[in-house]
Amino acid sequence: MKTYAIKYLELAENHAEKIAKGWVKDVQKNSKTPTYKSLDEEAIIYQCVRFYQNFSKMFLDEKITDDVLRYFRSYAQESYAMGIPAKETIYALILxxxxxxxxxxFQAIFSSGIDQRQALDTLGRTILLFDYAAYEVTKEYQELMKKSKK
Structure with missing residues (x-):
């Protein structure tokens, strides 16, 4: 794995709570995620921290594993149980x-031309993982909504 990717993953894991606290401020004031305003801040910070802590496991595997798929489903189930609409859950993932x-x-872990190439590769992988998350979360939400109508 490239040096940049390792630094990036360590940063995400080691600073998960700090990043999550910035995210929670954004998600609670964003007009696309109004439900988050009324939720317990600690609960949603914890949910975000767990996502970031699982991020390195997701990132390292060549393909999405069953463990990762289970995690995405549990993330969807937890969000659904909290009363967060699917569209807000997906937008929260984007945030x-x-x-x-x-x-x-902001931590300036990429600075040279070589780092820029590694940064682009890492960004591509990050986008792919979050795309998988959005797909799996949406799929699980649809299943949960079907079950609740029965």
Whole structure:
């Protein structure tokens, strides 16, 4: 694995709570995620921290593993149980992706031309993982909504 990716993953894991606290401020004031305003701040910080802590496991595997799929489903189930609409849960994931990337950028862990190439590769992998998360979360939400109608 490239040096940049290792630094990025360590940063996400070691600073998960700090990144999550920035994310929670954003998600609670964002007009696209109004439900988050009324939720317990500690509960949603914890949910975000767990996502970032699982991020390195997701990132390292070549393919999405069953463990990762289970995690995405449990994330969806937890969000659903908290009363968060699917569209807000997906937008919250988008904000999580943005916050982890901006935090890494703010820490200036890429600075040279070589680092820029590694940064692009890492960003591509990050986007792919969050895309998988959005797909699996959406799929699980649809299943949960079907079950609740029965």
């Amino acid at each position: 999580m992706r943005r916050h982890v990337w901006l935090y890494a950028e």
